[in-house]
Structure formats: C-alpha cells, structure tokens
Amino acid sequence: MARNLGIGLLLMITVVSIQVQSKRSPNIDSVCLGNMLRLSIGPLKGKALEVDAKNASHILALTPNLASKCGFSVKMDSMGNAMVFASLQNCFVQNSDDETFTTVTYLRLKGNNITNDETYAVEKTCTYTPWAFREILCDRNYMEVSVRRTVLDNPLPEQSNAKSYTNLGRFRRAANRKTATASGYSVTTVVFTIPEQRVMKIDQVQRTGYGITNTPTRLVLRSPLNAPEMFFQNVAGVPMAVLKTSTILENTLLSTQIDSSVACPTPGSVSFTPNMITWSVPRRIDPLVSSCNFQLKEVFLGVEGMRLSPGEVMARRYSLSLNKMHIILQIPVGAVGGYFKSHVKNGQYLTTYSIEPMLEILWTEDDPPKDTRYKVLFPITTPFIISPLQLVDRIVPEEGVFKVELGTFLQDVELINITFLDGVLSVAECNDRGFNIEELSFPNGSKSIALTVPFTDRAVLNKMDARNVIYTLHMVFGLVVLPEYSSFTYTAVTEVSVKGIVPAYITGTCDHENFHVTVKSGNQVQNLRIVVGQRLLTPEIAEQYRIVTEGAHIFITVPFYAPDTVFEVIESSSIRSKLHVSLRDPVTMNIQHFSLSCSFLSALTECFANGTIAAVAAKIESVPSMIPSQLTLKDSACGPAYSDDRIARFLFTGRSCGTTRQFISSVMLYENEISLPSKPVAANGVQMEEPQYMLKVFCYYMVNATHSAAFLTNPRNNDPHVHTTRSQLQVIMRLAQDISYNLFQEMEEFPLVMNLREPLYFEVEVEVPMNSDPRVVLKLEYCWATLKEDRKSQPRWNLIINGCENTEDPFQVVFHPVSADARVQYPSHFKRFEVQMFSFMDEDNPSYLVYVHCDVVICDDKFPSDGLCSEQCVNKKTKGQRRAFSEGDSTEHVTSGPILMFK
Incomplete structure (x- = not known):
C-alpha cells in the first residue's frame, strides 16, 4: 500500500459535519483533464461557495492553506460561476497503482439564511496512465512536481549516506537505475537550495506548509506560491518562481536522492497593450534542465485546463509562436474564453478582461533519458480599461415624454436609484410613479438602461418663451457593481423644446x-x-x-x-x-x-536611458501663422527631424542643441525648449507682435551612479590633460546582464534580485566629450561592498585593493579585458570585473541589500605614474600603502545598487 505522508497533518484539522442532499444539481459538471480534475458549478445566485474534501474516513474544509498544500484551487467569474481544479495526486485522492484516481468533494452553497444552504456531493474517477518521468503543474495558488522514483542497483549502507546529504547524488552516477516499489521506502528528508542549502526532516517540511506524498511509483512534492524557501530568477528574461529541492528516500539498506525542483512563471511574464495580451514562457527552463541534449517535443494551448485544437485556437484569434528563446502566446482583449469585469475607482467606471490560458509542454533530455511534462494554468487580468458612459437622447416630442438610454455596462452593473430634483427614487418607486425603467441587452454581453419620464411629472422643469415650451430633466443615476457593491454615479441633464418649432x-x-x-x-x-x-x-x-x-x-x-x-x-x-x-x-x-x-x-517627451531625448511640438490655435518646420531648439541650428503642417518631431541628446543641466537633490534635470521667434504681424493697419511659441522639454535622470570630471588645458603647453575639477567628464558604473557586456540592467530594474553564488558583471566607463580622446585612461583603485548606500558604512567587504583583487577573499574578483567594438571606441576608457555573490554572505540574514562602490582614477597617459595608471594591479609588495598621484590624475567615486540578495 502507498504511504500518504500528508494524512498525519490533515487529521489535526477540525472535522466539519454536513448533511448531503440526495438531489444533484444539474448545473454541476466534472471532467478529467490529463493530470488534473475540473469541477464546474454555477450560477451561484449570490451564495458563497465552500469546498470540502473527503479522505478515507474524514471530511475536511479546504482552507486556503490546506488547498495550496493539497493541490486544490478555486476560480470565480463575474457571472457567479465557479470552477474547482484538483491535481490527480491531491492529498485526498484514492490512488490505485498510479493509474486510476478517485476524488470525492462536497460543494456547499451558503446563503444569508442557514435554511437556504445547499450541499452537493461530487465523486469523480479519472484514469491517467501516460505519466512522464517528471510532471510539473503550476496552478494559481501552488506548484507541484511529480517524479518517477528510481533507486540505485547497488545500495549504499545507511550510515554512509547519513554523513552528508549534499553528497548523496554523487554516489554511483554511472550505475543503472530501476523503479522502486513503495514497500520499505520512505521519505525522510528534503534538501532546499535557496541558493544555499537548507535541510528539513519530513515533519518540519509538512509543518512549513508543503505537501509531500510517496505513491506506488512516484514522489509528489507540492509547494504554496509564498513558500519561504522559494526564490525568483530571470530565465531568458522571464521572471520565474523557483523551488530547488532534492528529496531523500531511505530504507534499511539504501538511500537515494531525487531532484524535485519546480519553477513556474510569475505575473511579470505578461505584457499588455490596449488590444492585446502577450504571455512569454522560456522555451528552455534552465532551473529544470540539467542536460545539454534538450529537445522540445510538444506544445499545447488550452483555456481553463482544457486543450484546444488548432482550429479552435485559430477561431478564437489566439496566436501561439516559438522563437529561439521563448514560447509566445498572444490573446486579443475580449477574445472568446475570457470575460470582462466591472470596477469602480475614484468614482469612475472601469473594466478589466480576465482569461486563464493553459500551456502544456513536453520536452526530453538524453543524459540520462527522461521526459518532462510541464503544465501551467495562468490566470491573467488586464490593467483597468477606461469605459466612459454616454447618455443617448431618444426623445420624441410628439409623445410628450423624455426617452433616454444610459450605457453601456457589463451585466454585473445594477441600477439602484435615480436622484431627480424632487428626491431620490428606487427602481421600484420609479415604476410606481409612472416612469418606465428597463434593461436592454446586446449580443456582446453588455447592456444599457432605458428610462422614460413624462413631461408632466413634477421632476421635470419647464419654461416658456415666445413660441415654445422648454422641458428640462436633471438626473443622477446611482449604480453598483456586483458582487462587491461598489457604487458610482452618472449625472446628466436633457432638454427638449416643444409646441411649435423643435430646433436642431x-x-x-x-x-x-x-x-x-x-x-x-x-x-x-x-x-x-x-x-x-x-x-x-x-x-x-x-x-x-x-x-x-x-x-x-x-x-x-x-x-x-x-x-x-x-x-x-x-x-x-x-x-x-x-x-x-x-x-x-x-x-x-x-x-x-x-x-x-x-x-x-x-506623452510629448520621451527620455531614453542613453541620454537621447525625443520631443514633439504641435501647431496651436493662438499662433495661426506658425510653420512647424521653422521651430528650433535653444540652439537655432537644431531643427526638427520631421515636420508637416501640424507637428514637428525633434531628436537630440543631453549634450547637444543647447540642452542645460542642473542637479536637484539626487536627480539630474536636462532642459531645453522648442520655440519659434516672434515676428510682427499686421492687424487693422497696426504692426503687432504675434504671440511667441515656446514648449519646455524636461528629462530627469537619477545620479547616484554618475559623477563628473573635466578636461582643461595644461598652461605649460597646448596638450590637453585631466584636471581634478568636475565638469564634462562622467564616470559611470553599470551592471551587465551577462559576461558578453552587450546588455545592461536598466535603472528602473533596481533593486536587482540576485541569488547567492550568482556572478555580477560590472563595467566602469569614463565618458569623454565626443568620445574623442584616446589618452584618457581609467583605472580602478578600490572597490568594496556595503549593506548601506553610505560608502563609509560598516560592515565592508573589500573587493579590489590598490588595483588588485583581495587575496583574502576565497571568491576573488576576476578582471575581464575590454576590446574595441561598435560600442567601445577606446578600451582605455573602460574597466570590467566580475564578482561572485558569495563574497557578500551574511550568516544572520536570509536576504539583504548590497551596494558596490569604487574609487577610480582618471589618468592622462602624458603623465604616467608608478602605480595604478601604469598597470591595473599594483605590485603586491605595495599592497596596503596609499600610492602617490601624478599630476594628471583625478580620483572619482561611483556606486551601484541596491542589489537584493537571497541565500
């Protein structure tokens, strides 16, 4: 018999006693979806849904923590329908030889009155035999990995294995493997890598909120999405939640370690435009792939756990594509399979569109031969969509009534009351008073509210003129969004003139x-x-x-x-x-x-990270004679890159076209202006000045990693050299994304999230005006790391001392050469080095912010010194001594960070 390791904890939860109704609701459906089960129920008609699950002898309420631990999730839509998803290997399943799986659940609909409560029992048996070597399931509240258990042919004594869990996976890697039976083997330990190693016994694993099961042929590990041992990692530019684990199985003679790692996409893998949702998943998920012989075999697309045929994908206007790095899904906003939901924010009516696509991937690895089935159920909701309301006037004066139509709304919006000049009336009171209110539904699922009010009602104002009677109706519609009961209003005034001429x-x-x-x-x-x-x-x-x-x-x-x-x-x-x-x-x-x-x-101004500024100016009514092509920046030689009879587009940099710069606290402000010089115009024979056109252009940049130096003329000769004042030179420290130093982290990405032992690739550059002087030489003198932004704070980890790596650090800095390329014209202006994150380890904190500082020396090769400016690393004998500066040297300080580190 299989041993279910989660049952011991589940029995400590209070047992819920319920009465099961004999009549099954016709609007409940259950379907097997591969390694998952889906139950559907609805509409709920305003009742709350509670789900219980049954094991061999008890019925337990599925609390949020228990649901994520045991493999259950619940989804609700705006129409009051619900879906319950359950892993076939959930904590409560009756498992027969890992082939047939029976799950018993109770769906309880609770109203305000206990006599209106309803309970429905649902029992479903699913058959699933094509288990892959490893199956990974990512749901809205948990992630699960199921691995076929294998043990070594040549068992090792238990006492030998007990010495170090870290080394278990290294024994007899070349040995043949075979499937183990459940009898005699038990899970004893789970080793987490986050990224340092953390070992937990099985009882501690269960108390922490993980679910772990030893089935007849497989090991199942399930984690909530907020597990403390989880960390985040960018995989091919896609942020993913990763849980790196190994599970130890033991009997009296044998111990073996099974890789039970799992990784799932995070919301950061989705991007939005007003009309399109784009979801990107790495083609090769590196935390889960250990072999170079990786081959992607199958990719299936689905919605709400159910696969779609290629014809269905095309009919719904979905797009599934693959490139070298990613699997990309595009879904039009409003496409079949999703739904819109109403919201209220700051009194404004808004909507969102939600859909839950499923991506199912199968890949193989040849060393050792194994396949992985990877399934993700990924709920997506768009940002708020502005949905302005309109009142349509359909008055027919001859009928003597106001007819207006307010819309459009989604079906989850309800009219509560209307405020007229003489008071507030509910919908029922409006109808009793002789008004007519009705809802008009449209094929796209939206609706509007039609209102009819007689001219003769006391809520209608009227006044006479020489020929007509003018009727005016003031209205404030009070509306709510269900089921939240979020309220908002719409104010409108409509007017009609009758009895004679009805004017346009x-x-x-x-x-x-x-x-x-x-x-x-x-x-x-x-x-x-x-x-x-x-x-x-x-x-x-x-x-x-x-x-x-x-x-x-x-x-x-x-x-x-x-x-x-x-x-x-x-x-x-x-x-x-x-x-x-x-x-x-x-x-x-x-x-x-x-x-x-x-x-x-x-947005008329766009500020780019490389200092380029784009701005748009447009012709305005107060300057009718303006010709956009004649507009200029402060430097009148800088005209538009493009212009027509209405607009002019400009493209320039922070160092050109008269752009000025000033520092405000920690912000550097670049400023320019687009203008048209005023000119005299004739009006009624009098010369007048036409209004002057001027548009200010601003760009803000953070300056915590940018400082300045200057080139001045040496008074003794005409050769330029570096002087120690601060003006035109800038020293910048960047973080590259990898060792190629082609792509760099953007400012808005800080603080960066890094894991222990991950390398950091730093590049320091001195920016010379026009990048035209090869005699400037940049050298690193001191570099160090701190836990605070203050470069003088303690503790301090030395990385570079007198231009050399810190020999007392077990993970020393690695200097990388710089070669000329399309971006680097003069390699002497650059320095690159690599730091291992292990150098910053703090035993007392699981995570902390790190800042990296450097003292750099800007040299003039006309004045070489005996120290840093002659070579990168000073002679070891001078280590610890402050070197002397030459006449052409300048020292600057740069800082990078913060970097958020996880162990």
Missing part, C-alpha cells in the same frame, strides 16, 4: 482619446448641413470618422488629433484640443455653432 441642437462629450458629438436635426429643417472644423461633412469626409445615424440623431466620433481639430494648449504630458461643429440651414442659412474643448493625455 448639438451636444458633446470626450473620452480619453475622442470627441463624441451628437447632432439632433429637429423637425423644421430638411437636409441639414453639418460643418466639422472648417469642412462640410461630405460623404467622403464622413468616411474618415465613425458616424451613426438613428432617427433624428447623428452621432459623430472624432479623434482628438484629427485634421479638423485645433490644438489650444500643448503641455509636456497632455494636449488640449478643440473641435468646432456648425449646423447650417440650407434655406434660411441660419447657423448654429458648437465648440467642445478637452484635455487628452499624450
């Missing part, structure tokens, strides 16, 4: 990138002419915009940057744009004007 009129609103204009033609004008901007809205121009006609209403959508708009104000992060619309009566030639002005977020 225009209204409008804005969202984050468009003008929305509504034109009502009235009942007295035929063939009304609409002018947008300065152009008559002909059929040809109408094709450029989105126009919908419904009865007497014309709805026009115009982007804020369209040619018929004008820009009023240009700022660094927004544009205020104006749209002018006119109505012309072709008979009377009466004209009605309407203007709508809104501010739109738009």
Whole structure:
C-alpha cells in the first residue's frame, strides 16, 4: 500500500459535519483533464461557495492553506460561476497503482439564511496512465512536481549516506537505475537550495506548509506560491518562481536522492497593450534542465485546463509562436474564453478582461533519458480599461415624454436609484410613479438602461418663451457593481423644446482619446448641413470618422488629433484640443455653432536611458501663422527631424542643441525648449507682435551612479590633460546582464534580485566629450561592498585593493579585458570585473541589500605614474600603502545598487 505522508497533518484539522442532499444539481459538471480534475458549478445566485474534501474516513474544509498544500484551487467569474481544479495526486485522492484516481468533494452553497444552504456531493474517477518521468503543474495558488522514483542497483549502507546529504547524488552516477516499489521506502528528508542549502526532516517540511506524498511509483512534492524557501530568477528574461529541492528516500539498506525542483512563471511574464495580451514562457527552463541534449517535443494551448485544437485556437484569434528563446502566446482583449469585469475607482467606471490560458509542454533530455511534462494554468487580468458612459437622447416630442438610454455596462452593473430634483427614487418607486425603467441587452454581453419620464411629472422643469415650451430633466443615476457593491454615479441633464418649432441642437462629450458629438436635426429643417472644423461633412469626409445615424440623431466620433481639430494648449504630458461643429440651414442659412474643448493625455517627451531625448511640438490655435518646420531648439541650428503642417518631431541628446543641466537633490534635470521667434504681424493697419511659441522639454535622470570630471588645458603647453575639477567628464558604473557586456540592467530594474553564488558583471566607463580622446585612461583603485548606500558604512567587504583583487577573499574578483567594438571606441576608457555573490554572505540574514562602490582614477597617459595608471594591479609588495598621484590624475567615486540578495 502507498504511504500518504500528508494524512498525519490533515487529521489535526477540525472535522466539519454536513448533511448531503440526495438531489444533484444539474448545473454541476466534472471532467478529467490529463493530470488534473475540473469541477464546474454555477450560477451561484449570490451564495458563497465552500469546498470540502473527503479522505478515507474524514471530511475536511479546504482552507486556503490546506488547498495550496493539497493541490486544490478555486476560480470565480463575474457571472457567479465557479470552477474547482484538483491535481490527480491531491492529498485526498484514492490512488490505485498510479493509474486510476478517485476524488470525492462536497460543494456547499451558503446563503444569508442557514435554511437556504445547499450541499452537493461530487465523486469523480479519472484514469491517467501516460505519466512522464517528471510532471510539473503550476496552478494559481501552488506548484507541484511529480517524479518517477528510481533507486540505485547497488545500495549504499545507511550510515554512509547519513554523513552528508549534499553528497548523496554523487554516489554511483554511472550505475543503472530501476523503479522502486513503495514497500520499505520512505521519505525522510528534503534538501532546499535557496541558493544555499537548507535541510528539513519530513515533519518540519509538512509543518512549513508543503505537501509531500510517496505513491506506488512516484514522489509528489507540492509547494504554496509564498513558500519561504522559494526564490525568483530571470530565465531568458522571464521572471520565474523557483523551488530547488532534492528529496531523500531511505530504507534499511539504501538511500537515494531525487531532484524535485519546480519553477513556474510569475505575473511579470505578461505584457499588455490596449488590444492585446502577450504571455512569454522560456522555451528552455534552465532551473529544470540539467542536460545539454534538450529537445522540445510538444506544445499545447488550452483555456481553463482544457486543450484546444488548432482550429479552435485559430477561431478564437489566439496566436501561439516559438522563437529561439521563448514560447509566445498572444490573446486579443475580449477574445472568446475570457470575460470582462466591472470596477469602480475614484468614482469612475472601469473594466478589466480576465482569461486563464493553459500551456502544456513536453520536452526530453538524453543524459540520462527522461521526459518532462510541464503544465501551467495562468490566470491573467488586464490593467483597468477606461469605459466612459454616454447618455443617448431618444426623445420624441410628439409623445410628450423624455426617452433616454444610459450605457453601456457589463451585466454585473445594477441600477439602484435615480436622484431627480424632487428626491431620490428606487427602481421600484420609479415604476410606481409612472416612469418606465428597463434593461436592454446586446449580443456582446453588455447592456444599457432605458428610462422614460413624462413631461408632466413634477421632476421635470419647464419654461416658456415666445413660441415654445422648454422641458428640462436633471438626473443622477446611482449604480453598483456586483458582487462587491461598489457604487458610482452618472449625472446628466436633457432638454427638449416643444409646441411649435423643435430646433436642431448639438451636444458633446470626450473620452480619453475622442470627441463624441451628437447632432439632433429637429423637425423644421430638411437636409441639414453639418460643418466639422472648417469642412462640410461630405460623404467622403464622413468616411474618415465613425458616424451613426438613428432617427433624428447623428452621432459623430472624432479623434482628438484629427485634421479638423485645433490644438489650444500643448503641455509636456497632455494636449488640449478643440473641435468646432456648425449646423447650417440650407434655406434660411441660419447657423448654429458648437465648440467642445478637452484635455487628452499624450506623452510629448520621451527620455531614453542613453541620454537621447525625443520631443514633439504641435501647431496651436493662438499662433495661426506658425510653420512647424521653422521651430528650433535653444540652439537655432537644431531643427526638427520631421515636420508637416501640424507637428514637428525633434531628436537630440543631453549634450547637444543647447540642452542645460542642473542637479536637484539626487536627480539630474536636462532642459531645453522648442520655440519659434516672434515676428510682427499686421492687424487693422497696426504692426503687432504675434504671440511667441515656446514648449519646455524636461528629462530627469537619477545620479547616484554618475559623477563628473573635466578636461582643461595644461598652461605649460597646448596638450590637453585631466584636471581634478568636475565638469564634462562622467564616470559611470553599470551592471551587465551577462559576461558578453552587450546588455545592461536598466535603472528602473533596481533593486536587482540576485541569488547567492550568482556572478555580477560590472563595467566602469569614463565618458569623454565626443568620445574623442584616446589618452584618457581609467583605472580602478578600490572597490568594496556595503549593506548601506553610505560608502563609509560598516560592515565592508573589500573587493579590489590598490588595483588588485583581495587575496583574502576565497571568491576573488576576476578582471575581464575590454576590446574595441561598435560600442567601445577606446578600451582605455573602460574597466570590467566580475564578482561572485558569495563574497557578500551574511550568516544572520536570509536576504539583504548590497551596494558596490569604487574609487577610480582618471589618468592622462602624458603623465604616467608608478602605480595604478601604469598597470591595473599594483605590485603586491605595495599592497596596503596609499600610492602617490601624478599630476594628471583625478580620483572619482561611483556606486551601484541596491542589489537584493537571497541565500
């Protein structure tokens, strides 16, 4: 019989006594999905779902901790449907020879009244025989590895193995292996590497929250996603959660160690655009692959645990592709298989789109021969999507009622009440008073709310003019998002003139990138002419915009940057744009004007890490004669890289085109301006100055790793040399991503997360103006690490002393040569060195921040000294002595970090 190592702990949980109803709900479904089981139930109709699981003799409530330990997860959607996923090797399964698996669960629906509670028993048996050598399962709250158990043909005495768990895997690696039976073998120890070694006995492993099972042929280890022994690692640029473990199995004669490591993607592996979700997974997951003979055999795509055929993938407009480094999945926002959910933030109505794709990969390794099946269920939710609401006026004056429609919403939005000028009315009270409220549903799953109010109701204001009665209705719609009951409001005013002429009129609103204009033609004008901007809205121009006609209403959508708009104000992060619309009566030639002005977020300046700055300027209404191509930066010789009749684009650097620099605390500010010199214009025969155009351009950079020095002229001759003032030279320390020194860590990526024994590749550069002087020589004098940003803080680990590696450090610094290439013109301007993270180990802390500092010397090869400037490493005999500087030397200090280290 298999020994379930998790049962001892499970029995300590309070047993829940329940009554099982005999009638099974028709909306419950169960399906076997390879090495998983999925149960579906819904809709829940507002009731809370609780899940219990049954082992041989007890029924236990699945708390969040127990669910992650035992291989269960629960998913809810916005429509009140739920799914329960269970690993076939969960703690409660009845396992028959690792071939058939029976799981018994109880689904309890709890309402506000205990008499309304419902409980449904679900028993499902799944058969799964094509077990891979190793199977890895990543779910929303746990990750699981299942490995076929093997032992050595030639057993080793137990006492020999007890000396060092670290060495267990080294015995008899060339020996043939065979499958072990469960009888006589037990799991005794788990060795964690995080990245240093941590050994736990089996009872401690269970207390820590891990689930571990010894089945007839396999070893199963399950970890919650917040396990303390877990660490994070970038694999091919994708952040992954990694648990490096080895499990020890023993009997009286034999001990063996099984690699039970597991790694799963993190949310950082997903990127979003307004219309597309992109999920990247490494093609080769290095923490799980030990062989060079790696071969990817199969890749399957699915949703909610179920595989999709190629035809289904194409029909849903998903895209699955592979390159040398990654498996890439792209899903359009709103695609079949996901769902939208409503939210409220700062009183604004927002939505998100969620989907749970599944990626199933099979790979093989030839040394030793083994295959791995890797399955990931990965819930994805987009950032908030702005969903502006609109009130559509469908008034028919002859009927004597206001007819309005508010929308659109998702199905999880409910109307609670409407506030009129005379009070607040619930939906039921509105209907009792003679109003009519109804929901209108649309094929895409959205809905709107239609409201009818008679002109004669006391909530309606009216006033008379010479020929008409004008009716006005003020409304505040009170709405909530379910099931959270998050509330928000929408305020609207609608007006109609009757009894005689019903005039044409225009209204409008804005969202984050468009003008929305509504034109009502009235009942007295035929063939009304609409002018947008300065152009008559002909059929040809109408094709450029989105126009919908419904009865007497014309709805026009115009982007804020369209040619018929004008820009009023240009700022660094927004544009205020104006749209002018006119109505012309072709008979009377009466004209009605309407203007709508809104501010739109738009990034006009982009600051790049290499000091390049891109900026956009646009023609504004107050300077009508402006020609964008004539705009310049402070340096009038710097014109636009591109221009047309409305915009000009500039591209320059922090050291060109008159750009100025100043320091504000720890920030370096680069500033320039785009301007058009003023010129006189004639108005009514009088010479006047046209308003001057000027747009400020700002870029901010952190300066904690950048300091300066200067080139000045030696008064004794005309040769340039290094002087010790700070002006034009900059000394910069960077962290390379690998030993190639081609790619470097970006500033926003700090603090970097590193593991013990991982190497750090530092590059120090002195930036010479125009990169044109090969006589400048950069040398490293002292480099050290601290736990604080203060370079003088203690403790301190010396890395480089007098230009040499610290010989007392067991993991010494390695200097790397610098050769000229496309990026490096003069190798003398650079120094590169590698540091092992082990050098920074602190026994008292599992994780801590590390800062690396360097004192560097900038030399002029016209004035070589006997020390650092003549060679990298000073003679060992001078170690510990402060060397003398030559006349052409300058000392600078640079710091890199913080780096977050995990053992």
